[in-house]
Structures are given as structure tokens and as C-alpha cells.
Amino acid sequence: MRKTTISLILLSIILMVSCNGKHDARISTALSLADSDMADSALNILNKIDRNELPNSDDAMYCLVYTMAQDKSGLDVDNDSLIREAYDWYGKKPTDTLYAKCMYYMGKYYALNDSSEKALTCFQRANQTAKAQNDYDIQCLALLQQSVILRNYDVDKAIADAKAAVNIYNVKGAKLSNKVYYLLNLAECMSYGGRNPNTCIYLAHEAVKYALQSKDSTIISNSYQDLSVFYGIEGDTELALEASKKSYVYNAGDNFSKGYSLSQFYVMADSIDLAKKAIAEATPLSISDSILLYSLKRTIAIKEHNWVGVEKFADSTDFYLDKRNSENLEARNKYYSLMLQKEIARTKLSSESQWKSNMILLIVVPSFIIILLLSLVFIQKKKILRERMEDEKKIYQMGLNHKERQLATMRNFLLSRINIVNSIKKIKPSDFSKLKLTDNDWEEIEVTLNSTDDEFVIRLKNEFKDLTQKDLRFLMLVRLKIPYEGIASIYNIKEESVKQRLFLFKKKLGLEKSKVSTREFIEEY
Numbered sequence: 084m085r086k087t088t089i090s091l092i093l094l095s096i097i098l099m100v101s102c103n104g105k106h107d108a109r110i111s112t113a114l115s116l117a118d119s120d121m122a123d124s125a126l127n128i129l130n131k132i133d134r135n136e137l138p139n140s141d142d143a144m145y146c147l148v149y150t151m152a153q154d155k156s157g158l159d160v161d162n163d164s165l166i167r168e169a170y171d172w173y174g175k176k177p178t179d180t181l182y183a184k185c186m187y188y189m190g191k192y193y194a195l196n197d198s199s200e201k202a203l204t205c206f207q208r209a210n211q212t213a214k215a216q217n218d219y220d221i222q223c224l225a226l227l228q229q230s231v232i233l234r235n236y237d238v239d240k241a242i243a244d245a246k247a248a249v250n251i252y253n254v255k256g257a258k259l260s261n262k263v264y265y266l267l268n269l270a271e272c273m274s275y276g277g278r279n280p281n282t283c284i285y286l287a288h289e290a291v292k293y294a295l296q297s298k299d300s301t302i303i304s305n306s307y308q309d310l311s312v313f314y315g316i317e318g319d320t321e322l323a324l325e326a327s328k329k330s331y332v333y334n335a336g337d338n339f340s341k342g343y344s345l346s347q348f349y350v351m352a353d354s355i356d357l358a359k360k361a362i363a364e365a366t367p368l369s370i371s372d373s374i375l376l377y378s379l380k381r382t383i384a385i386k387e388h389n390w391v392g393v394e395k396f397a398d399s400t401d402f403y404l405d406k407r408n409s410e411n412l413e414a415r416n417k418y419y420s421l422m423l424q425k426e427i428a429r430t431k432l433s434s435e436s437q438w439k440s441n442m443i444l445l446i447v448v449p450s451f452i453i454i455l456l457l458s459l460v461f462i463q464k465k466k467i468l469r470e471r472m473e474d475e476k477k478i479y480q481m482g483l484n485h486k487e488r489q490l491a492t493m494r495n496f497l498l499s500r501i502n503i504v505n506s507i508k509k510i511k512p513s514d515f516s517k518l519k520l521t522d523n524d525w526e527e528i529e530v531t532l533n534s535t536d537d538e539f540v541i542r543l544k545n546e547f548k549d550l551t552q553k554d555l556r557f558l559m560l561v562r563l564k565i566p567y568e569g570i571a572s573i574y575n576i577k578e579e580s581v582k583q584r585l586f587l588f589k590k591k592l593g594l595e596k597s598k599v600s601t602r603e604f605i606e607e608y
Contacts, residue, residue: 107141114148122155143172147181150188163192183212183221190228199232206232223248227265230272238276238596245269259297266290267309277595280317287313304334308344315348316598318582324348331361339365339372346379355386374400520573528559536562539608549591557584561605 109128116125129149134142147169166188173185190205206225213222226248233241249265270286287310294306307330314323327345334341342365349358362380367373377399384392520528532539539562540555550558560570567578574581585601588594594604 107144110141110144110148113152114144117148117152117155120155122152125152126156139172143169144181147173147185147188151184154188154191166192177208177212180216183209183216183218183225186212187221187225187228190225194228194232203229203232219251223252223261223265226251227268230268234272234275238272241272242269242276242278245272259293260299260302263290263294263297263302263306266293267306270309270313274313274316274598275596277589280313283313284310284317300333304330304338304341306330307333308341311344311348312598315351316600318586318600318602320348320351324352339367339376341365343372343375343379350379350383350386353386355383358383525556525559528563529555532559532562543608547592554588554591558588558605561585561602562608564606 109132113125113128116122116128125148129145129152132145134145137145146165150166150169166185169185170189173179173182176182186205186209190202190209193199193202193205206229210222210225210229213219213225226244230241230244230248233244245265245268249262249269252262252265266286267290270283270290273286274280274283287306291303291306291310294303297303307326311323311326311330314320314326317323324345327341327348331341331345342361346358346362346365349355349361362376362383365376367376377396381393381396381400384390384396529540533541540559543550543555543558557570557574560573565573567581570581571578588601589597592601592604594601597604
């Protein structure tokens with residue numbers, strides 16, 4: 084309480100002194116407060132400043148500091164009205180001490196508005212200038228943002244940038260919270276590059292260690308959540324579930340992503356009742372959350388063979404998909420309206436001739452028409468798709484039971500042979516050759532899968548040319564949902580060897596950069 088009182092008195096004195104026209108002193112104070120994670124106090128000072136009284140240099144600084152304080156307060160800066168003015172000023176002054184900060188926050192604006200190339204250029208400038216000015220915080224933040232963009236295009240460069248951020252931050256000293264997120268970012272970049280999952284797990288464990296030292300429940304929860312994802316990539320459902328539980332507990336169950344993630348791992352562990360409980364306690368906060376929610380509920384319904392529920396949740400998913408598409412179209416309309424208003428205002432302020440305004444209208448009006456036409460086409464296609472789906476539902480339902488019976492018959496046939504041989508092995512431990520599928524057996528399995536499972540083997544052969552006959556036979560057993568123990572018995576190998584072989588298949592199936600396991604991919608293919 085005493086510290087708060089002293090801070091308020093200090094701020095009052097600064098404001099009183101600043102009222103005598105020394106606006107740069109107030110803005111400098113706001114900058115120091117924002118740098119010290121006192122963004123709300125910085126905004127309080129800035130909101131009391133009349134920008135009309137500021138000279139150009141102070142106004143540019145005001146715009147930058149205001150953007151910075153908003154970002155530190157947790158607000159996404161998706162409007163460029165302020166940062167653009169700062170960028171126009173500092174962009175011509177690369178030696179200014181605030182140039183790196185300005186480039187960084189301009190890059191964040193571009194990143195939020197899907198302008199990756201422009202964002203990357205800004206982050207690179209921020210990184211280079213911050214390095215020269217020994218501003219290690221901005222340098223590391225710029226490197227982190229670069230790695231986030233590059234992981235989708237140049238994963239090796241993304242990993243290099245993420246490692247550089249971790250190394251610089253460790254050497255120069257840093258807050259535990261930032262150290263946690265830099266480590267987690269490095270682990271995520273490495274997962275995109277298909278690196279050894281154990282390395283990602285190790286980095287996530289290091290992040291958890293620092294998170295626990297910070298005693299910040301949100302940071303701890305986020306660290307455990309990332310750790311659960313990396314365990315999931317490794318295929319260790321048990322440890323993934325354990326980490327997800329800890330993430331959920333530390334987050335007090337009030338975050339949708341944590342409840343959704345926990346429910347996913349319960350589904351993977353075949354704990355359907357616990358999965359339903361976890362997802363029931365997760366409250367979606369956005370349309371995207373609702374789409375994920377009903378999609379997972381549909382998956383649970385499929386697991387329970389609740390076909391009425393499957394259809395119901397599929398309809399709910401479609402509803403929110405339509406709603407999100409509608410909002411996207413509306414946002415585009417608003418964006419073009421805003422652009423039109425800005426251009427008209429700029430034209431008036433700069434006393435440009437009337438023909439420029441007409442040119443702007445000629446560009447924007449067709450854009451409105453195109454968006455309207457796209458909206459109509461989208462609605463019409465959705466209507467046609469709905470009608471087609473209604474016609475196909477009956478046919479699908481009729482074929483579903485027949486398909487399941489045939490696949491279950493083949494699965495039970497193989498499992499019965501495995502059980503017989505395992506019984507024989509108990510009597511004659513040295514005899515490992517009793518369970519051997521003949522070419523006729525394999526041919527029967529292939530015919531069954533092609534006829535009942537939408538030409539599964541044929542599709543697999545055509546799409547993935549690198550798969551050998553042995554690979555195809557192995558994946559046919561996976562498609563039949565034969566357990567690891569059963570596959571190990573057929574090939575006379577250990578269960579660990581089966582899991583390793585499934586992991587190696589990711590390259591042939593083009594899943595190196597995917598979080599989806601080979602088993603999941605084949606069962607859903």
C-alpha cells in the first residue's frame with residue numbers, strides 16, 4: 084500500500100511539472116513505465132496529454148509509446164492509426180534510439196494483419212538495430228517473432244533465430260516468464276522441423292522448471308500444456324494426459340484451450356466419460372472455440388457409436404463455420420469501408436484534386452461488388468451442399484453398418500489367430516513361427532479393405548508411391564485397428580519396435596511437420 088502511494092505521488096509530481104509545456108518529459112516517463120511493465124500507469128499519463136500541442140517529434144514518440152503500452156496491457160494492436168505515424172517519422176531516422184522499438188511494433192501490426200513479408204522486414208530491422216544498440220529485450224523479441232513467421236517457410240532459419248533468442252536472453256539475464264516462453268518457442272520450432280521429439284520434451288521440461296520458480300499459475304499452466312502436446316507427438320498418451328491434467332489444474336479450469344486439450348487426451352486414452360466431463364466444463368469464448376468444441380463432441384459421439392449425436396454435432400459445427408465465414412466477410416466489408424474513409428480524409432487534408440477521390444472509389448466500389456458476389460456464391464454453394472448431404476446421409480447410414488461388420492469380422496479373425504498362437508507359445512516357448520499370414524491371407528485383407536473402406540489400399544498406393552508392399556501390409560493392420568500387441572505378434576517383434584516403425588512412416592506419408600501421428604492418419608485416411 085505504501086509503495087502504491089509513493090508511486091501515485093511521484094506520478095502526480097511528474098504530471099504537474101509536465102503541465103508547464105514539457106510534454107516530452109511526460110512521454111519519457113510513460114516510456115519508462117511501459118518498459119517496467121506498468122503499462123496501465125503509462126496509458127493514464129498519455130491519456131491526459133493533448134496531442135494538438137505536441138511538436139512532430141514528440142507526437143511521433145507519443146504514438147509509439149501509446150502503441151507499446153497497449154501491447155504491454157495485452158491488447159492486440161490491429162489498428163495502424165498511431166503506429167503508422169510513428170513509423171513514418173522514425174522510419175527515416177535509423178540511428179534514433181527508438182527506431183528498433185518502432186520497427187518491432189510495426190512488425191507486430193503487420194503480423195496481426197497477415198502481412199508476413201512486411202512483418203518479417205520490420206522484425207529484421209528491429210533485430211539488427213537493437214543488436215547494435217545493445218537493446219537485448221527488443222532483439223530477443225524480434226528474433227522470437229521472426230521464428231514464428233519463418234517456421235512455416237524456412238524451419239531451419241526459424242530454429243536458428245529461436246536458439247539465438249534463448250542464448251542471448253540467458254547470457255544477459257532475464258525475467259523467468261520470458262525465459263519460459265523463449266524455451267517453449269524453440270521447442271515448437273523444432274517440432275515443426277521434425278526434430279527428435281525427445282529434444283522438444285526436454286526443452287519443455289526446462290520451461291516447466293523455470294515456470295514453477297516463477298510461481299505464476301498461468302505460465303505454469305501454459306508450460307504444462309505445451310509439454311503435453313510434445314508428449315502427444317511422441318505418441319506417449321499416458322504422459323501427455325498427465326501433463327495436460329497439471330495444465331488444467333494450474334489454470335483452475337477457466338480456460339477453454341486447457342479443457343479442450345485435456346478432453347482430447349482423454350479421448351486418445353479411451354477415457355470417454357472423463358473426456359465428456361472435461362469438455363462439458365470448457366466454455367468457448369469465440370466462434371473458433373465453438374467449432375473445436377462441437378468437432379470434438381462429434382468425435383466422442385463416433386467413439387460411442389452415437390450416430391444421432393454425430394449428425395447433431397456435425398450440424399452445430401457447420402453452423403459455427405457459416406457464422407465465422409459470415410463474420411470474415413463482414414470484417415472485410417468494414418476494412419474496405421475504413422480504407423475508403425481514410426483515403427477520402429487524406430485526400431481532403433492534402434488538398435488533392437477531385438479525380439483522386441474518384442480513382443479511390445473506382446478501386447473500392449468494385450471490391451464491395453466482388454465481396455458481395457463471393458457472399459452470394461458461398462451461400463448458394465452451401466445450400467446445394469446441404470441438399471446433397473441430406474441425400475447422401477441415408478445411403479451412408481446403410482453402408483456404414485455393413486462396412487463395420489466386415490471390418491470387425493476381419494479384425495476378429497486376425498486377433499483370434501494371434502490368441503491361438505500366443506497360447507501355443509506358452510506351451511512351446513521356442514516356437515515363434517506358428518502365426519504366419521500367407522499371401523492369400525494378405526490378399527483377402529486387401530480385398531476386404533478396398534471393398535468396404537473406400538478403396539483404402541488403392542488410394543494409399545496411388546498417393547504415396549514410396550510405400551513398398553511390406554509397408555502397405557503393415558498399414559493395413561493399422562487400418563484394421565489391430566492393437567500394438569497384435570501387430571507385434573504377427574511380425575514377431577516387440578511392441579516398441581511397432582511404435583518406432585510407425586514413427587518412421589511419417590516421412591513416407593509426408594507427416595514430418597504434422598502433429599498427427601501415423602496411427603491417427605491411417606485410421607482417419
